[in-house]
Amino acid sequence: MRQGGTVTRRIGLDDLWLAQMPALRRIVKDSAMRALIHYAASYAGEPTFAVQTVLADPSGEQADPQTVLHSDTFHPTAKAWLFLDDVGADDGPFAYVPGSHRLTPQRLAWEYRQSLSARYSSDQMHSEGSFRAMEADLREMGLPPPVRMAVPANTLIVADTSGFHRRSLSRRASCRVELYATLRRSPFITWTGGHLAALPPFAGRFAHLEMSLQRVLETSGLAHSPWRLVGPTGAYEPAKI
Numbered sequence: 001m002r003q004g005g006t007v008t009r010r011i012g013l014d015d016l017w018l019a020q021m022p023a024l025r026r027i028v029k030d031s032a033m034r035a036l037i038h039y040a041a042s043y044a045g046e047p048t049f050a051v052q053t054v055l056a057d058p059s060g061e062q063a064d065p066q067t068v069l070h071s072d073t074f075h076p077t078a079k080a081w082l083f084l085d086d087v088g089a090d091d092g093p094f095a096y097v098p099g100s101h102r103l104t105p106q107r108l109a110w111e112y113r114q115s116l117s118a119r120y121s122s123d124q125m126h127s128e129g130s131f132r133a134m135e136a137d138l139r140e141m142g143l144p145p146p147v148r149m150a151v152p153a154n155t156l157i158v159a160d161t162s163g164f165h166r167r168s169l170s171r172r173a174s175c176r177v178e179l180y181a182t183l184r185r186s187p188f189i190t191w192t193g194g195h196l197a198a199l200p201p202f203a204g205r206f207a208h209l210e211m212s213l214q215r216v217l218e219t220s221g222l223a224h225s226p227w228r229l230v231g232p233t234g235a236y237e238p239a240k241i
Helices: 022-028 031-041 105-120 135-140 206-219
Strands: 006-012 048-056 078-083 094-096 156-160 165-167 174-183
Touching: 006 206, 022 174, 031 078, 031 156, 031 174, 048 206, 094 156, 105 135
Parallel strands: none
Antiparallel strands: 006 048, 048 174, 078 156, 078 174, 094 165
């Protein structure tokens, strides 16, 4: 997926792949790792894992929308990154607004106002519900500035991405590789377990099935996906799109 000058590449980690990578399988199946993701998501379930590469080129003419402070959605949802490379201050580190995952009266009032006008926004992601927030919005909600997380390799970050976060601007061309995980469930179910992705025949195959479904929907004209299939590739190879 290309967004501005940044290319994000994911290699889905279904059980078929993990059988060939026992060390990686131990991490993906680790109960403590999954418990942290469940806690951040407010639900149990089957996280989707991938080897993710982020190739940033700040000389690109178009801006990367992920560098704008935003909330993924209005309810708890988890993302995790185990960084396999050092992420320096100039390499576009993850940034998060402390406490912004809490539904305070100020945050709820702000969310309500956005819900009334977002569909008219020229920012596509804002209009689709991933609300963007400026410094003035943070002050209105009584929130502090975002904290940038420049970290050494082997650092694990687990975040509730209903809170405000972003990928900081890269000051140089960079490539980083990470083990990425996400767990986003419907906020309208009344139980914390019973996740479809954890049941046969989906368990251990969800990353592949999800991408296949996206391709079918796009081919049939029912949906548009920003992801493009690039074929066999290595995690550290240059961008192909």
